[in-house]
Amino acid sequence: MPSIKRTKFRLTNDQLLEILYWLKLIRAFDERLSVLVRQGKVRSGVYTGLGQEAIVVGTCYGLRREDYICPLHRDLGTFLMKGVEPGVMMAQMFAKATGLSKGRDSALHSGVPELGIFGNTSMLGSNLPVAAGIGLTFRMEQVDHVVIAYFGEGASNTGDFHEALNFAGVQRLPIVFICENNLYAYSVPFEKSMAIEDVAVRAQSYGFDGVAINGNDVLAVYQATQGAIRRARTGEGPTLLECKTYRWHGHSEHDKAFYRTDEELAMWRSRDPIPTFTTYLQHMNVLEPARLEEIDARINTTIDEAVTFAENSPEPEPTDAITDLYA
Amino acid sequence: MTKEITYLEAIREALQEEMRRDPKVFVLGEDVGPYGGAFGVTQGFVEEFGERRCLDTPISESAIIGISVGASLRGYRPVAEMQFGDFISCAFDQIVNQAATLRYRYGGRASVPIVVRAPCGGRVSGGLYHSQNTEAWFIHRPGLKVVAPSTPYDAKGLLKAAIRDDNPVIYMEHKYLYRRARGPVPQDDEEIVEIGVAxxxxxxxxxxxxxxxxxxxxxxxxxxxxxxxxxxxxxxxxxxxxxxxxxxxxxxxxxxxxxxxxxxxxxxxxxxxxxxxxxxxxxxxxxxxxxxxxxxxxxxxxxxxxxxxxxxxxxxxxxxxxxxxxxx
Known part of the structure; x- marks a missing residue:
């Protein structure tokens, strides 16, 4: 496996704090959703990314509006970072009329073209050929925008994964493929679904670099992504970044995840990306206690307002069940 | 005298005229590039439009449709060729789950103006995987349109309509008719055959x-x-x-x-x-x-x-x- 190409980056103190804000906001959003599911206020379709926030933040931070993201089902945070209002995302999860899909689907199956967001179906990996199509248009127009395309290690066993990465390699498309390897495809552990150690090696088959990185280290993810984005913007083609991580909750909020041990979960919780980064910022004298309280308060307000917006939003018009089928 | 051409030539004319009219229209598929397509529909396209607008793909039917969906989200109007309509089964998910549902799940904020050309039909001794008629698979899926022309006139007029349509259209072109059906075709650029009219x-x-x-x-x-x-x-x-x-x-x-x-x-x-x-x-x-x-x-x-x-x-x-x- 090729070593990580070190990319120099410089983030100001404010930017570092912004990264902390996003990590904590996305964590708080998912935690609130988990509670709302238990309260019966959000009925289904909740696939939290708790524990995986560093990947979302490290890959989305600093993207242009014109850059496109093609997230996977746990990446609600990417929608927020790309500009969807938290209230709209909450309304989407509440299946309200003000959600992105007007109540037609509660999960991340919607998108916003003008913000560069493509929301996939439930068929995992089927976002990757779409990402290739978007990347192809960037190359046709000779613009230097990029596509960030996400998938789990489980989806890397689908035909769409291989068809898309092969095409992206042949055409040298400006795409950064982000594998969120959280070790389980629903209940099936990594070693039962592939006979390799790292998904990253699959990139070699398609003629571009793949590297495995610590997906719980937001700066490591940011650094690797920035390197891959730079290559993509300058016509050097795609890169696969495999971010090693772990999901704290089950596949969905209804999954008790009996297929894994408490010890394993505890070990990964000790690698929580947020305290790690918080400690780093404190150590670097970037984060004062008052600032941390301020961030937490701002996040609480944002989430509360999002929930209020969603709860006060109207139910969809029943007849919208049969509209928007055709343009 | 009105010019008479074959059904296959009518398909080619429709593609050429739409590609000349609208720079957002491009074709992609297996062997559509310099080879000109398994049946020759895209012959001469690389010379006129370049390989970027007449794109040879790997044998990846699912990706061909997925790529088309992605390009359509950025305002393009891709025309994807399934070399044989039978192979469309390999792209089934991208058509029925990705393309057909997108507008609905996007709350009407986007559309998927793609055309999937599917050379179909028998009486050509094609055997099990080069003869099928798969229209019923797609008629069963809201969000799609399905057309099946019988004459050169309709082959051209319906393909132009399909390309200009903002929805995913499955265009079933019958292989038996390719060189056997001959007749006049629309001459005026604005002459199309409206989808949904018998x-x-x-x-x-x-x-x-x-x-x-x-x-x-x-x-x-x-x-x-x-x-x-x-x-x-x-x-x-x-x-x-x-x-x-x-x-x-x-x-x-x-x-x-x-x-x-x-x-x-x-x-x-x-x-x-x-x-x-x-x-x-x-x-x-x-x-x-x-x-x-x-x-x-x-x-x-x-x-x-x-x-x-x-x-x-x-x-x-x-x-x-x-x-x-x-x-x-």
């Missing part, structure tokens, strides 16, 4: 014959036979299968009271089943006889001509069915 190919008051694609010609031959026997058949070429032209069908049924549906697809849950159900539901009182279907039997598409001919509806079989219906 064409009456022959007027008659006794029996309605609903058909499309390569069954239209044998249907007309059978109708001529019946005319000699004093039975006048109203032959309706559906052209569009989703949506189909209910108004035209009902006008004819109200006139004749007898309906034969002929299609090359297999019988069970083929479009004939839907047409029959709609007619019985909404025009029962006008009927003088049961709605009859003449279709491919529920079997696969065999290679040997003796086997394939046994399965395929033809003028003789259609005439026989018309006679039985007239005598009911």
């Amino acid at each position: 064409a009456t190919r022959r007027e008659g008051d006794d029996i309605t014959l609903l058909t499309y694609a390569a069954m239209v010609q044998p249907a007309l031959e059978a109708a001529d036979e019946l005319a000699k026997e004093g039975v006048e058949v109203d032959v309706i070429d559906l052209r569009s299968l989703l949506p189909f032209d209910k108004a035209a069908i009902f006008r004819s049924v109200e006139k004749t009271g007898r309906v034969l549906i002929a299609h090359e697809d297999v019988k069970t849950l083929g479009i004939g089943a839907e047409l029959s159900a709609v007619i019985v539901e909404e025009r029962f009182d006008w009927l003088d006889a049961p709605v009859v279907r003449l279709t491919y039997p529920d079997t696969h598409c065999p290679f040997a001509p003796a086997l394939e001919n046994f399965n395929l509806p033809d003028a003789g079989k259609i005439a026989a069915a018309l006679r039985r219906l007239a005598a009911y």
Whole structure:
């Protein structure tokens, strides 16, 4: 496996704090959703990314509006970072009329073209050929925008994964493929679904670099992504970044995840990306206690307002069940 | 004199004219590049439009459709070629789950203006995987449109309409007609064939014959036979299968009271089943006889001509069915 190409980056103190804000906001959003599911206020379709926030933040931070993201089902945070209002995302999860899909689907199956967001179906990996199509248009127009395309290690066993990465390699498309390897495809552990150690090696088959990185280290993810984005913007083609991580909750909020041990979960919780980064910022004298309280308060307000917006939003018009089928 | 060209040339003309008219239109698929396509539809395209607008892809049907969806989200109008319509099964998920649902799940904020060209149909000794008629798979999926032209005129006019349509359109082009059907085509750039509108190919008051694609010609031959026997058949070429032209069908049924549906697809849950159900539901009182279907039997598409001919509806079989219906 090729070593990580070190990319120099410089983030100001404010930017570092912004990264902390996003990590904590996305964590708080998912935690609130988990509670709302238990309260019966959000009925289904909740696939939290708790524990995986560093990947979302490290890959989305600093993207242009014109850059496109093609997230996977746990990446609600990417929608927020790309500009969807938290209230709209909450309304989407509440299946309200003000959600992105007007109540037609509660999960991340919607998108916003003008913000560069493509929301996939439930068929995992089927976002990757779409990402290739978007990347192809960037190359046709000779613009230097990029596509960030996400998938789990489980989806890397689908035909769409291989068809898309092969095409992206042949055409040298400006795409950064982000594998969120959280070790389980629903209940099936990594070693039962592939006979390799790292998904990253699959990139070699398609003629571009793949590297495995610590997906719980937001700066490591940011650094690797920035390197891959730079290559993509300058016509050097795609890169696969495999971010090693772990999901704290089950596949969905209804999954008790009996297929894994408490010890394993505890070990990964000790690698929580947020305290790690918080400690780093404190150590670097970037984060004062008052600032941390301020961030937490701002996040609480944002989430509360999002929930209020969603709860006060109207139910969809029943007849919208049969509209928007055709343009 | 009006220029007459083949069905295949009509498809090529439609693509060329739309690509010249709109820089957002491009074609992609297997062997469509310098080779010019397995059937030669895109011959000369690389020379005129360059490889970027006539893009050879790997053997990756699912990706071909996924790429088309992605490009369409950025304002392009891709025309994806499935080398054989049979191979469309490899792209099934991208068509039915990705393309067909996108506008709905996006709350109407986006559309998917793609065309999937599917060379389909038998009587070409293509065997199991080069002869299928797969329209029913897609008629069953809201969010898609499905068209199936029978003449060069419609082949060109419907393809232009499909490319300009903002929805995913499955364009079923019949291989048997490629070089056998010849006729005039639209000349004016704005002359298209509207999706959802049937064409009456022959007027008659006794029996309605609903058909499309390569069954239209044998249907007309059978109708001529019946005319000699004093039975006048109203032959309706559906052209569009989703949506189909209910108004035209009902006008004819109200006139004749007898309906034969002929299609090359297999019988069970083929479009004939839907047409029959709609007619019985909404025009029962006008009927003088049961709605009859003449279709491919529920079997696969065999290679040997003796086997394939046994399965395929033809003028003789259609005439026989018309006679039985007239005598009911």
